[in-house]
Amino acid sequence: MRIAVIDKKKCNSVSCGKVCYKYCPPVRGGKETIIFDKQGKATINESLCIGCGICAKKCPFEAITIVNLPEELNEGIIHQYCKNSFRLFKFPIPKKGKVVGILGQNGIGKTTAINILSGNLRPNLGNYEKKIEDKEVINFFKGTEAHEYFKNLLNNKVKISYKPQYVDLIPKQFHGKTMDLLKKIENNNDLILKKAKELGIENAIRRDLKELSGGELQRVAILASLLKEADIYFFDEPASYLDISQRIKIAKIIRSLIDDNKYVVVVEHDLMMLDYLTDLIHINYGKPGVFGVVSQPLNSRDGINAYIKGYITGENVRFRDYELKFEKYASLKIDENLKLLEWNDFEKKFANFVLNVKKGEIYQKEIVGVLGPNATGKTTFARILAGELKPTKGKIDSKIKISYKPQYITIESEETVMEYLQKLTKKFGTEKYELEIINPLMLRNLFNKKLKNLSGGELQRVAIAECLSKEADIYLLDEPSAHLDVEQRIRIAKTIRNFVKKRECAVLIIDHDLMVLDYLSDRVIVFYGLQGKSETKGPLETKEGMNFLFKNLEITFRRDSTTNRPRANKPGSVKDREQKKKGEFY
Ligand code: ADP
Ligand code: SF4
Numbered sequence: 001m002r003i004a005v006i007d008k009k010k011c012n013s014v015s016c017g018k019v020c021y022k023y024c025p026p027v028r029g030g031k032e033t034i035i036f037d038k039q040g041k042a043t044i045n046e047s048l049c050i051g052c053g054i055c056a057k058k059c060p061f062e063a064i065t066i067v068n069l070p071e072e073l074n075e076g077i078i079h080q081y082c083k084n085s086f087r088l089f090k091f092p093i094p095k096k097g098k099v100v101g102i103l104g105q106n107g108i109g110k111t112t113a114i115n116i117l118s119g120n121l122r123p124n125l126g127n128y129e130k131k132i133e134d135k136e137v138i139n140f141f142k143g144t145e146a147h148e149y150f151k152n153l154l155n156n157k158v159k160i161s162y163k164p165q166y167v168d169l170i171p172k173q174f175h176g177k178t179m180d181l182l183k184k185i186e187n188n189n190d191l192i193l194k195k196a197k198e199l200g201i202e203n204a205i206r207r208d209l210k211e212l213s214g215g216e217l218q219r220v221a222i223l224a225s226l227l228k229e230a231d232i233y234f235f236d237e238p239a240s241y242l243d244i245s246q247r248i249k250i251a252k253i254i255r256s257l258i259d260d261n262k263y264v265v266v267v268e269h270d271l272m273m274l275d276y277l278t279d280l281i282h283i284n285y286g287k288p289g290v291f292g293v294v295s296q297p298l299n300s301r302d303g304i305n306a307y308i309k310g311y312i313t314g315e316n317v318r319f320r321d322y323e324l325k326f327e328k329y330a331s332l333k334i335d336e337n338l339k340l341l342e343w344n345d346f347e348k349k350f351a352n353f354v355l356n357v358k359k360g361e362i363y364q365k366e367i368v369g370v371l372g373p374n375a376t377g378k379t380t381f382a383r384i385l386a387g388e389l390k391p392t393k394g395k396i397d398s399k400i401k402i403s404y405k406p407q408y409i410t411i412e413s414e415e416t417v418m419e420y421l422q423k424l425t426k427k428f429g430t431e432k433y434e435l436e437i438i439n440p441l442m443l444r445n446l447f448n449k450k451l452k453n454l455s456g457g458e459l460q461r462v463a464i465a466e467c468l469s470k471e472a473d474i475y476l477l478d479e480p481s482a483h484l485d486v487e488q489r490i491r492i493a494k495t496i497r498n499f500v501k502k503r504e505c506a507v508l509i510i511d512h513d514l515m516v517l518d519y520l521s522d523r524v525i526v527f528y529g530l531q532g533k534s535e536t537k538g539p540l541e542t543k544e545g546m547n548f549l550f551k552n553l554e555i556t557f558r559r560d561s562t563t564n565r566p567r568a569n570k571p572g573s574v575k576d577r578e579q580k581k582k583g584e585f586y
């Protein structure tokens with residue numbers, strides 16, 4: 001089976017001279033395989049196309065993708081948006097009493113699948129030109145576990161609760177007190193307060209939505225979904241902006257939802273969280289923006305390991321020709337002569353918060369992971385290093401320049417990505433800039449997109465590029481993994497690693513994806529403490545720092561025997577107790 005996908009936004013036949021049409025062999029032989037609509041956009045007749053791929057190679061805007069797929073997939077087509085567009089094959093199956101995860105790259109069809117499962121999108125089974133009757137959809141799933149689900153869904157018998165991906169948008173959609181928003185869902189105040197307390201946001205719900213941090217907004221959104229009495233609960237990226245112990249706590253709370261009559265479906269890119277949270281995983285593979293295939297359900301451990309390996313044994317499908325490697329680079333040998341910055345103990349006091357920083361130093365060419373729960377002063381520390389804030393006690397002689405990527409990014413501009421980057425740096429257009437920034441962050445594809453139209457993951461990549469484009473001694477990246485898929489997380493990690501190797505600089509990285517931190521950090525600074533009072537330790541060796549942090553948080557991790565990735569132990573399990581006894585938390 002052949003599929004031709006055309007990105008209509010990129011196709012511009014007025015300025016390319018219709019090269020696809022000129023070179024297409026069937027067209028040259030007199031078959032109208034490619035035609036142009038009134039707007040001058042190409043469309044390809046897939047039944048006449050021979051799949052040679054010449055048009056895709058010739059198109060100067062990279063607007064065309066031609067893929068040859070096995071014929072049997074055609075039987076499993078669930079949805080196609082329109083002619084020459086993305087299509088989704090096969091389907092994730094929610095299971096009563098289980099948490100089912102969907103794991104895959106951005107643009108591979110996870111949201112399409114969730115929209116279908118939640119009744120927001122009617123699956124057309126590939127017939128994008130005609131209306132599909134309920135009966136046809138129900139019949140399509142006959143003999144599968146999804147049959148009963150779709151029968152109930154299309155008869156309006158399924159109550160749905162949905163936690164959206166972009167919690168940063170909530171304050172733009174609702175104004176006013178958080179509690180007022182929650183009361184629209186549940187009018188029992190005591191119940192709201194009880195659940196808010198479990199999630200650690202009992203104070204946040206009394207505040208205005210626009211005053212909340214990303215981590216608080218995430219938990220408010222989760223609380224809102226939990227309060228809804230539903231048959232199926234969807235959680236789209238519940239980990240973003242939460243710290244590691246919050247991730248584990250939320251995973252436990254979501255898991256407590258399940259009973260014999262409820263379905264829970266989760267999309268998540270933090271593999272530690274996904275592993276801890278789900279019972280079963282569907283891998284969603286394919287080519288982003290072109291097609292997506294959903295695998296059979298696998299148990300969580302096997303599913304994640306198969307995803308890392310790029311190979312699903314049971315289905316004999318290789319969907320990636322390389323393995324995702326989270327292995328650490330050889331540990332950096334610190335050169336004492338390359339000290340970039342050192343500081344003695346200092347203190348910073350705010351009205352309700354005090355941070356005690358212990359002495360430390362940072363060297364050129366190292367990546368220091370900044371670890372610790374939310375609200376322990378990590379950003380305050382960075383702002384002091386940058387000279388933006390002064391310590392209350394002690395002082396720091398810092399003449400260094402810091403380039404900073406904040407955690408939440410909003411660039412609401414009419415400018416295109418290319419215009420934005422061009423204005424930002426004179427290096428734009430040089431070979432070095434291409435190699436260091438544009439190619440590894442895959443920005444070329446975004447050049448003509450307006451900043452205000454970028455998805456969360458695209459905006460993240462632009463913001464990382466912006467931070468690394470500035471001249472500085474220390475680059476501080478706050479949660480660069482948010483909204484990126486696993487492949488993109490590895491890519492940005494490699495970009496940062498290569499960047500620091502070539503410059504006389506250091507990188508400080510605040511992130512809560514344990515695999516990203518594990519992979520990137522040469523050393524770590526740990527922030528720890530109780531409400532309103534925190535301290536730092538380090539920089540220390542990564543293993544020692546992680547051990548110290550998790551001892552403080554009372555969480556233990558083991559290594560997966562196949563992939564070496566860190567896996568959180570269930571509290572009270574044999575491994576958890578054994579490791580705690582030995583003091584091996586990480
Ligand atoms: P994911 O959730 O895995 O990131 P999506 O399901 O959002 O993936 O998108 C899969 C593909 O479907 C994307 O390439 C997107 O451009 C395309 N797509 C999504 N919605 C539409 C639509 N309404 N019309 C045409 N294409 C769409
Ligand atoms: Fe024509 Fe080949 Fe493109 Fe198909 S892939 S439309 S046959 S040029």
